[in-house]
Amino acid sequence: MRYDDPDVTASVVVGIIGVVVLFVSIVLLQALFFHMQEGEMERKVYSQSNEELRSLDAQQMETLNSYGWIDQSGGVTHIPIANAMELVALENAGR
Numbered sequence: 001m002r003y004d005d006p007d008v009t010a011s012v013v014v015g016i017i018g019v020v021v022l023f024v025s026i027v028l029l030q031a032l033f034f035h036m037q038e039g040e041m042e043r044k045v046y047s048q049s050n051e052e053l054r055s056l057d058a059q060q061m062e063t064l065n066s067y068g069w070i071d072q073s074g075g076v077t078h079i080p081i082a083n084a085m086e087l088v089a090l091e092n093a094g095r
């Protein structure tokens with residue numbers, strides 16, 4: 001064997017080690033992601049009381065089903081979602 005020939009055994013070992021390290025890294029990062037995701041769900045959703053969630057839900061439903069200003073100086077308003085869907089359907093029916 002000449003000194004400038006590639007060492008196949010070393011290349012295979014480095015390749016296998018690289019694959020194992022990559023696999024372990026992916027598994028660890030995925031575990032970290034799911035752990036952080038569960039922590040955020042706990043902080044943002046599970047820890048809130050039912051009354052706060054009901055109040056937020058009622059407020060959002062009121063916004064979805066009412067008329068109002070988004071930007072009065074710019075003349076931007078919001079309309080009930082049912083009306084908006086009808087307008088979009090009528091607009092697209094003509095195409």
